[in-house]
Amino acid sequence: MNTKSIRFRLTLWYSTALIISIAVIFASFYYITQQELYRHTDIILISHAKQVAQEIKQQFEDGYISSRDSLLYNEFGVIPGMMLVITDKEGKILNSTYPNTTVEHEINGLFQQIKTETQEKVLNQSFPGSTQRTILIPLRKENELIGVVMMGHPIDVIQKSLNSLLTNLISLFALLVVPTIFGGLILAKRAMQPVNTISEQMQRITSENLKERVSSPQTHDEIETLVLTFNNLLTRLEAAFTRERQFIGDVAHELKTPLATQQSTIEVLLSKKRTNEDYQKAIADLLIDNKRLTDTVKDVLDLAWAETDKTQISTESTNLTELMEELYEITAQLAKSKGLEVVKRFEKNVNVYIPGKRDKIFRALLNIVDNAIKYTRLGTISLSLTSGNGTATIRVKDTGEGVSADDAPHLFDRFYRGKNSHRVGGTGLGLAIAYSIVTSCKGSITVKNNEGKGSTFIAIFPKTH
């Protein structure tokens, strides 16, 4: 099994958590039971032993210790099996319910533990034949140890019960571990099943079948959200792919026509001997086609350039006021040959800054101005720049023939040329380039149409400051 898989990790976390919980519960149960059993024994043992200790202390003070029989069974009511040992201040056994020699070693050990203490001590001590819950009471007179009373109650039964409880708990724990891990595995498998299913479906989707979609599990959970998000991504990718394919087709088409015309002109020219005028005319035709090819290739490259780093957030900022002044100068020059008037309406003494690269923004606006000059025969072209409310607005207004209602929705499409364009040269890419640049600067571009009386192109940019 892949130890990096989510399924493995889920199983591991789940099993570990469950096993630890079970272990803690079992251990607590064992501990509480043990404490409870000892507590009962201790209560009886302590109260009994203290009475005995008081009596013995008196006897020590009187200098007389009762004989074994009367002391142990008659005087203090010690029940059979219970232990009572009395030692002097050196640990020598004065009286014992065990034959002295058999327990000397243990008694000595206990004496060492209590001889320096002032308080009684309760512990488990094993003696030959049985384990005793033992209380050790030091007897002191004016801080001097005069003897020790040791009393014990057999706890073999309790220990046996505790041992059997422990064995049972451990067996039960071992029995639970395997089902816990298997349960974890099954749960993790079920949880990951939809992920495996959709990842199989995703694998089948390539650039060739972008139309396919991953089927939604209809579970209203995170997996369904993931599928929906992925399908949305596919829709966008499909649209982008179709657009790019269409574009390649359009480019090929645009290049094919002038190339074919050039070829036939050359073929006709070569078919027989021609006059000098024929050659000149043919070369002039070739030049026109050549120019068209060059323009198209240049615009295609410009479009590619406009689209580069579109997704990156530009950190550059452009002084739009300054740029518009320069644009105005160029427009005035270009318009001169056609006898068009160019006017500017810029806000005075304000410098407007927008995000984006200067040369790109300039190229976008130049394309709009170029159209205004191309599609206007008489009149005025006006450039305006206004700003306010976080945005800067540029208007390029002309008094040309305007855009027809049919053309208006498609003006910004690649290679789209309007009805009014047949008399003037162009590739149909100018506005597509402008659109691509303006949107990459988080701006927008629209056209306000006044068919027959001119058009106004409006570009709105967010300001940087």
Ligand SMILES: Nc1ncnc2c1ncn2[C@@H]1O[C@H](COP(=O)(O)OP(=O)(O)O)[C@@H](O)[C@H]1O
């Ligand atoms: N100022 C304008 N006045 C009238 N029509 C315009 C104007 N600007 C653009 N158009 C129309 O939009 C079309 C697309 O413009 P554009 O992408 O620059 O291509 P091109 O200028 O090469 O034809 C043009 O063919 C034209 O029909």
Ligand SMILES: [Mg+2]
């Ligand atoms: Mg143009």
